Amino acid sequence: MEDRNIIVQHLTRRFGDFTAVDDLSFDVGRGEVFGFLGANGAGKTTAIRMLCGLLKPTSGRAEVAGFDVAHKPEQVKRRIGYMSQKFSLYNDLTVGENLQLFGTIYGLKRTELRERMAEMYRKLEMETLKDQLVGGLPPGWKQKIALSAAMLHRPEVLFLDEPTGGVDPLGRRRFWELILDASTEGTTILVTTHYLDEALYCNRTLIMADGEMKALDKPRTLMREYGAKDMDDLFEKLTRR
Amino acid sequence: MRNSSFLSFVAKEWRHILRERRTLAMLFAMPLALVMLFGYVISSDIDHTPVAVLDSSHGDPLARRLVRKLAAADQFRIVDNVRREADIDGAFKKGTVKMVIVIPPDFGSDARRYGGTSVQLVTDASDLNVATTIIGYASGIVADLNSELNASHGLTGGVSPVRTNVRMMYNPELKSAYMFVPGVIALIVMIVAAMMTSVTLAREKETGTLRLLTVSPLKARTIVLGKVLPYFVLTAVNTTVIMLLGTLVFGMPCYGSLWGLALLCGLFILAAIGLGILISSVVKTQQSALTSSLLGLFLPTMLLSGFIFPLDNMPVALQWACQAVPATWFIEGIKGLMLKGQPVSDLWLPLAVLGAMAAVLVGLALWLFARGERPRG
Numbered sequence: 001m002e003d004r005n006i007i008v009q010h011l012t013r014r015f016g017d018f019t020a021v022d023d024l025s026f027d028v029g030r031g032e033v034f035g036f037l038g039a040n041g042a043g044k045t046t047a048i049r050m051l052c053g054l055l056k057p058t059s060g061r062a063e064v065a066g067f068d069v070a071h072k073p074e075q076v077k078r079r080i081g082y083m084s085q086k087f088s089l090y091n092d093l094t095v096g097e098n099l100q101l102f103g104t105i106y107g108l109k110r111t112e113l114r115e116r117m118a119e120m121y122r123k124l125e126m127e128t129l130k131d132q133l134v135g136g137l138p139p140g141w142k143q144k145i146a147l148s149a150a151m152l153h154r155p156e157v158l159f160l161d162e163p164t165g166g167v168d169p170l171g172r173r174r175f176w177e178l179i180l181d182a183s184t185e186g187t188t189i190l191v192t193t194h195y196l197d198e199a200l201y202c203n204r205t206l207i208m209a210d211g212e213m214k215a216l217d218k219p220r221t222l223m224r225e226y227g228a229k230d231m232d233d234l235f236e237k238l239t240r241r
Numbered sequence: 242m243r244n245s246s247f248l249s250f251v252a253k254e255w256r257h258i259l260r261e262r263r264t265l266a267m268l269f270a271m272p273l274a275l276v277m278l279f280g281y282v283i284s285s286d287i288d289h290t291p292v293a294v295l296d297s298s299h300g301d302p303l304a305r306r307l308v309r310k311l312a313a314a315d316q317f318r319i320v321d322n323v324r325r326e327a328d329i330d331g332a333f334k335k336g337t338v339k340m341v342i343v344i345p346p347d348f349g350s351d352a353r354r355y356g357g358t359s360v361q362l363v364t365d366a367s368d369l370n371v372a373t374t375i376i377g378y379a380s381g382i383v384a385d386l387n388s389e390l391n392a393s394h395g396l397t398g399g400v401s402p403v404r405t406n407v408r409m410m411y412n413p414e415l416k417s418a419y420m421f422v423p424g425v426i427a428l429i430v431m432i433v434a435a436m437m438t439s440v441t442l443a444r445e446k447e448t449g450t451l452r453l454l455t456v457s458p459l460k461a462r463t464i465v466l467g468k469v470l471p472y473f474v475l476t477a478v479n480t481t482v483i484m485l486l487g488t489l490v491f492g493m494p495c496y497g498s499l500w501g502l503a504l505l506c507g508l509f510i511l512a513a514i515g516l517g518i519l520i521s522s523v524v525k526t527q528q529s530a531l532t533s534s535l536l537g538l539f540l541p542t543m544l545l546s547g548f549i550f551p552l553d554n555m556p557v558a559l560q561w562a563c564q565a566v567p568a569t570w571f572i573e574g575i576k577g578l579m580l581k582g583q584p585v586s587d588l589w590l591p592l593a594v595l596g597a598m599a600a601v602l603v604g605l606a607l608w609l610f611a612r613g614e615r616p617r618g
Contacts, residue, residue, distance in 0.1 A: 074460075082453065088450070
């Protein structure tokens with residue numbers, strides 16, 4: 001089996017004269033936690049949309065979970081999970097209804113779905129919450145449930161697009177524990193964040209600015225290489241030019 | 242608050258307004274359109290309405306005098322397609338004539354006698370607005386003739402040698418409940434099928450849940466169809482309820498084919514849903530979906546469909562605009578089927594137009610939706 005789960009080669013996307021993503025190339029290994037760092041408008045979201053099969057690249061290519069994103073988006077979509085702080089769950093549905101909905105959309109059979117939901121409730125200790133409306137839950141819980149919904153179908157690759165916005169530090173720590181758990185189980189994780197301290201949880205981070213890749217390595221290696229005292233300092237050194 | 246911060250706050254607000262081009266255009270275009278619409282509709286009268294004369298007096302001089310007066314009036318255009326009593330029904334159903342003036346035998350001689358005579362004004366009352374207006378004109382002309390006759394006999398009014406006798410066809414009791422039913426259905430369909438569809442899709446966009454759906458293996462058309470289907474059903478039920486109310490409570494007749502009626506309603510609902518998806522694919526928020534539906538769908542449905550203002554009263558340019566409003570064809574079809582009992586084959590035009598509208602709107606809407614969110618940096 002291919003041990004690289006994401007392969008990106010010269011990926012470029014232009015909107016008219018504006019180049020949102022400029023010649024991006026990298027690989028992500030199976031089970032790796034890969035961080036995508038950049039300010040708003042750096043091109044992270046455009047890159048993720050291409051990798052999810054939502055947007056066709058202008059040039060270059062990308063393969064996710066073994067399928068070309070431009071030519072086999074349906075195959076890609078079936079094998080990935082997507083979660084974001086902004087694009088969350090349905091507030092007017094209960095926890096169980098949300099999980100059921102997304103499980104079903106991803107083609108889980110009824111018994112399979114029931115088992116996985118039960119397992120998830122146990123793991124997150126949220127048996128009591130399953131009949132509550134998502135809208136009334138605190139953000140930390142919403143986040144965990146959204147992550148659960150995105151992982152219910154056991155995706156090969158999980159895209160987390162700024163997953164921890166608006167969550168307190170403790171909640172973020174707990175959330176990352178779940179992410180790291182998933183990666184030890186073999187799920188490949190690509191995460192964008194602008195909480196720079198979170199980059200330290202990643203095996204490798206890619207730093208983007210103005211649609212271009214500025215650096216790619218282990219976070220600590222990068223900090224040493226650029227003589228940065230922490231991630232903020234590194235980020236500033238790399239993106240200010 | 243300091244002066245400069247207040248000014249910059251105002252400036253910011255202006256930017257919001259100026260950058261929202263569509264709203265801005267609407268803010269200017271809507272009052273303009275409304276003023277023009279009301280101005281035209283209220284000031285313009287019915288012109289050159291086709292009317293036929295069924296003259297049983299066979300060339301009586303007084304009858305010819307009446308016909309000349311009718312022909313001289315701007316409001317009427319005399320057409321010659323009703324030769325016998327039996328032709329009246331067909332001419333109304335074809336829509337080639339709006340009123341038939343029936344002149345009795347011995348018209349001239351009876352008019353000179355004590356007690357006088359009467360002409361019958363037969364109208365198509367399924368279009369009640371037009372019917373009452375043209376009866377008013379015709380009665381005025383007859384009254385004019387009466388005063389001329391009285392003057393030539395040295396009389397000073399009070400006596401009417403020629404009376405009028407009005408007969409409303411297809412809606413003899415002038416029940417306006419009938420008239421409202423097709424229009425109300427059209428409005429409800431617009432609310433439930435078009436507005437709700439646009440708002441619900443816009444809501445997915447606004448809350449971001451649409452992204453969760455588009456990134457899933459669901460196809461774009463599956464997402465859209467899955468979302469609009471409940472609204473289709475809801476609208477169909479609604480339509481049925483209104484029709485039952487119309488027939489059971491207001492005694493509205495339904496002479497035509499129920500299958501034809503179902504087909505007509507189905508096509509209209511589809512067209513409305515297409516409009517709803519179309520709106521949702523160009524707006525970003527529920528609020529703008531609501532506003533667009535209200536201004537872009539409701540007002541035309543109410544004002545440009547023959548629901549409130551009769552189409553025949555409108556200037557030609559506006560009549561063309563009416564042809565583009567699905568509700569116009571729907572209301573015409575419903576009146577034909579329910580009130581006139583026209584066979585479905587006679588209504589091929591409204592059905593074909595609605596079918597084409599539904600196909601084009603739904604097709605275009607799905608295409609726009611599948612093309613996805615507009616690119617952002």
